[in-house]
Amino acid sequence: xxxxxTTIEKVKQLALSVTNVAEQYGLGSSITDLNELIKKAExxxxxxxxxxxxxxxxxxxxxxxLNENVCPEAEGIATSVVSLISYGETRKVIRHxxxxxxxxxxxxxxxxxxxxxxxxxxxxGTESDIQHTIMLEIQIPNERLKNGLTIIxxxxxxxxxxxxxxxxxxxxxxxxxIYFVTDADExxxxxxxxxxxxxxxxxxxxxxxxxxxxDSRSRVELKTILKDVxxxxxxxxxxxxxxxxxxxxxxxxxxxxxxxxxSHLEEMYAAVEKDCLAARDNLSxxxxxxxxxxLERLKKTIEQHxxxxxxxxxxxxxxxxxxxxxxELKQLHDNVANPDSELRRKIAEIxxxxxxxxxxxxxxxxxxxxxxxxxxILQADEAKSSNGxxxxxxxxxxxxxxxxxxxxxxxxxxxxQIIETIGKQIELPECSFKxxxxxxxxxxQHTLSETTxxxxxxxxxxxxxxxxxxxxxxxxxxxxxxxxxxxxxxxFVAKNIFDSSRQERVNNIRRQITPRVQIAxxxxxRYIQNRYDKFNDVLLKCLKESxxxxxxxxxxxxxxxxxxxxxxQERKTEIQKIDCQLRFVDGLIAQTRVYNTNPFVSPQSNx
Amino acid sequence: METNNIFVxxxxxxxxxxxxxxGLDTCAIKAQQIILNEFxxxxxxxxxxxxxxxxxWYNGNGTSPENVGNLLEVAGIHVTRQANANIFNLVSExxxxxxxxxxxxxxxxxxxxxxxxxxxxxxxxFNNDGGIPDHALIVAGIDTSDPNNIQVLLTDPGTGDCCKxxxxxxxxxxxxxxxxxxxxxxxxxxxSVPGMENFNPEVGHxxxxxxxxxxxxxxxxxxSYGIPVFAPLDFGYCYPMNSFVDAFFDFxxxxxxxxxxxxxxxxxxxxxxxxxxxxxxxxxxxxxxxNIAFNPMNDWNHYAFDHHVGIMTNDLYNxxxxxxxxxxxxxxxxxxxxxxxxxxxxxxxxxHYNYDFYDTFYCSPMPIV
Numbered sequence: 001x002x003x004x005x006t007t008i009e010k011v012k013q014l015a016l017s018v019t020n021v022a023e024q025y026g027l028g029s030s031i032t033d034l035n036e037l038i039k040k041a042e043x044x045x046x047x048x049x050x051x052x053x054x055x056x057x058x059x060x061x062x063x064x065x066l067n068e069n070v071c072p073e074a075e076g077i078a079t080s081v082v083s084l085i086s087y088g089e090t091r092k093v094i095r096h097x098x099x100x101x102x103x104x105x106x107x108x109x110x111x112x113x114x115x116x117x118x119x120x121x122x123x124x125g126t127e128s129d130i131q132h133t134i135m136l137e138i139q140i141p142n143e144r145l146k147n148g149l150t151i152i153x154x155x156x157x158x159x160x161x162x163x164x165x166x167x168x169x170x171x172x173x174x175x176x177x178i179y180f181v182t183d184a185d186e187x188x189x190x191x192x193x194x195x196x197x198x199x200x201x202x203x204x205x206x207x208x209x210x211x212x213x214x215d216s217r218s219r220v221e222l223k224t225i226l227k228d229v230x231x232x233x234x235x236x237x238x239x240x241x242x243x244x245x246x247x248x249x250x251x252x253x254x255x256x257x258x259x260x261x262x263s264h265l266e267e268m269y270a271a272v273e274k275d276c277l278a279a280r281d282n283l284s285x286x287x288x289x290x291x292x293x294x295l296e297r298l299k300k301t302i303e304q305h306x307x308x309x310x311x312x313x314x315x316x317x318x319x320x321x322x323x324x325x326x327x328e329l330k331q332l333h334d335n336v337a338n339p340d341s342e343l344r345r346k347i348a349e350i351x352x353x354x355x356x357x358x359x360x361x362x363x364x365x366x367x368x369x370x371x372x373x374x375x376x377i378l379q380a381d382e383a384k385s386s387n388g389x390x391x392x393x394x395x396x397x398x399x400x401x402x403x404x405x406x407x408x409x410x411x412x413x414x415x416x417q418i419i420e421t422i423g424k425q426i427e428l429p430e431c432s433f434k435x436x437x438x439x440x441x442x443x444x445q446h447t448l449s450e451t452t453x454x455x456x457x458x459x460x461x462x463x464x465x466x467x468x469x470x471x472x473x474x475x476x477x478x479x480x481x482x483x484x485x486x487x488x489x490x491x492f493v494a495k496n497i498f499d500s501s502r503q504e505r506v507n508n509i510r511r512q513i514t515p516r517v518q519i520a521x522x523x524x525x526r527y528i529q530n531r532y533d534k535f536n537d538v539l540l541k542c543l544k545e546s547x548x549x550x551x552x553x554x555x556x557x558x559x560x561x562x563x564x565x566x567x568x569q570e571r572k573t574e575i576q577k578i579d580c581q582l583r584f585v586d587g588l589i590a591q592t593r594v595y596n597t598n599p600f601v602s603p604q605s606n607x
Numbered sequence: 608m609e610t611n612n613i614f615v616x617x618x619x620x621x622x623x624x625x626x627x628x629x630g631l632d633t634c635a636i637k638a639q640q641i642i643l644n645e646f647x648x649x650x651x652x653x654x655x656x657x658x659x660x661x662x663x664w665y666n667g668n669g670t671s672p673e674n675v676g677n678l679l680e681v682a683g684i685h686v687t688r689q690a691n692a693n694i695f696n697l698v699s700e701x702x703x704x705x706x707x708x709x710x711x712x713x714x715x716x717x718x719x720x721x722x723x724x725x726x727x728x729x730x731x732x733f734n735n736d737g738g739i740p741d742h743a744l745i746v747a748g749i750d751t752s753d754p755n756n757i758q759v760l761l762t763d764p765g766t767g768d769c770c771k772x773x774x775x776x777x778x779x780x781x782x783x784x785x786x787x788x789x790x791x792x793x794x795x796x797x798x799s800v801p802g803m804e805n806f807n808p809e810v811g812h813x814x815x816x817x818x819x820x821x822x823x824x825x826x827x828x829x830x831s832y833g834i835p836v837f838a839p840l841d842f843g844y845c846y847p848m849n850s851f852v853d854a855f856f857d858f859x860x861x862x863x864x865x866x867x868x869x870x871x872x873x874x875x876x877x878x879x880x881x882x883x884x885x886x887x888x889x890x891x892x893x894x895x896x897x898n899i900a901f902n903p904m905n906d907w908n909h910y911a912f913d914h915h916v917g918i919m920t921n922d923l924y925n926x927x928x929x930x931x932x933x934x935x936x937x938x939x940x941x942x943x944x945x946x947x948x949x950x951x952x953x954x955x956x957x958x959h960y961n962y963d964f965y966d967t968f969y970c971s972p973m974p975i976v
Contacts, residue, residue: 569902573897
């Protein structure tokens, strides 16, 4: 069978099921607060506060209601304390007392248990008479209170003792229901009305006006009085309750029906029961609405968390950056490592073109040197002099050196063009080419290997220049030197023909020097070839090293991409779990909203 | 294989027999009252009858199908109405803790024991092109404990029976007369209601259905969208959905694997509409994928890289899933393994009907939401 729980029990059960999720999202304290409210609601303590001007018969009414004399009601003496009367298995009275310690009405409060019979000693009289008693907590085994009702008796307001008003005002917030007692013998005065409107109605709590002492009035008079109360208070008719505490007590002691009817006690019981049920219902609704509010807040928090997690833009952006980086690195690697890449083809073309150009220059100049240039030198007057050999040697040597230097410049220009090309081709936006191509470098001042390696490495991003250039130098050394020694050889040969006749000497010089010049030219040709070969070797080695060195950064970037993907996957899994939580919370909200509601009850049947 | 009574609803307020309808024609109202009571709404049948009358949903001559569920909605319980549903859709709703009201031809449930009654019912179906739905009741659960005699548990306001068992075929016959109309709540009944003990509120459904993991059952539910309840023959009709139900229970009791189900020994395979099935599978794939704890070290890309494969083919993905299931089981990640199994069933489906898994699930049309 379905067990219909109270809304409180249901909310308690549902709250338990959501505790873990609420704690996960930092709403554990809200659930704790809710549990506190549930605890209070479970105890079902409903406080009915009875207030009004002094001498309206409040204490008498309470005593009649309880059918025992709990509140002192001595003639001429007003109640001076607040009494909280609730159910207890045995009679017990706790006295709260204390003196005012400062102007801000701060009271140093103490408690003590007093005998039930001494209630009057601490309830009626001046502050000193009652020994500074503030409140009495009275527990009695009374059936009327067994269902959790607490009656709060208050000192009458409007008396000469301002303390009475103060104590009553302090008690009002503790009440769930307020009964404002007036007297049928006296028309509702301005001060009563003011208090009722400003202190009772303003709380928004369920309240009634109890018109006591109706026993002294005829039916007609009572009707007029009730109309007057209604007009003045603007209270609904059904919220005005005429009673007679006096007749009620008489009924209590005699059990005579006439007193029962005249006391209106049944109406009073019914009103109290209805108001208490309504108050309990209010508490239930408060618990329900607080729980729903927590669930809505939880839902919002979860949704917010989900939205944050669902924003993949940062991860996607990061991933896109890595992907672009890896694409560029891959392109770079291909350019460097693949002999068929555009860069490598271009380098080969430039190299070939440069070599072709240098060799062209060399061919032209070497022919000139061995023919026209040599003739010019030999035909010069200085060549025919006694020191002509020295002159010829110097001139030929100068011409060879000049040609060497010219060719060297052309070679350097070609090689620099390659290096520039590498720099331009491999340049990346985030690793801009910063290498400075040293166009002034000549093989005499620097080794070719050093020049090429360092420049290439400066051109290629991500290279550790210092480390790699060191490796390269050890591989390519020794350096290539210009063929200047050949010229010295010519000088040595010329000395052997020094003593011949002038023309003959010139002829001899030509005969002797021509092969040597040719040898020098051949050396020069080998030098050219050697420089290009060495450059090519170093370049290839450098490119290979560079390509290998790119693997690690590529692996690192790929690892970063994987981490991004892992993050994305983790988030998706998390979002899936959050969706389950959202469905769970949604279900709880729906279940809580509908539980113990009944929109099908017609207004008539509700009444 | 565990017995699986999917939900047993009982217990109502307001009458001596809390299930029995008080009026002659208030079955739908009573069925809604039963559900409302389970949600903790203490309404009586009389209140609901009055309310329905005032709103024009009841005029002393029953409740029309489109108005069934209105009372639930008034109370704040949203519902979904579905015509041409099938038993898998119905079970899917039950598995999610939803309450289900169906329309039936009552005679086929109440007066179907003798041969004469059966003939009479058949004749009525024949004359009325499928019979007349005249009754609403609650499907409380399905008892699969005996695979050869699947029972549907009905809470019937007409008879006052709570969770009375009927053979599946008999229920289907009665239900089909309403064009398999059902009204289901969108929200699960509270956990405290009897029969919700096995419901897993954190995932929002039962973990197992007739002993089959919920993930596997989803594939069957998806497929059911593309299988007709009945199909015309030269003389009479055949019932592909019945054949599919048989196949499911054969699968559930491990008599036969999923791949074997797709072989031609079952009638339903001749009537499958793949254009209706695939979008459902794609949707299930999209919802299931995030439940697998793949990471870059064990995902497809990593697998493809390690095995030097480029394009995903069905065979390669099969190897990958097989490996993944083993790995997830080895580390105790049962959820991931189950969702991989679900993908494996999708892959089997693709293999059997020559669909490319990659094209079907990666380059698929928009999933159904």
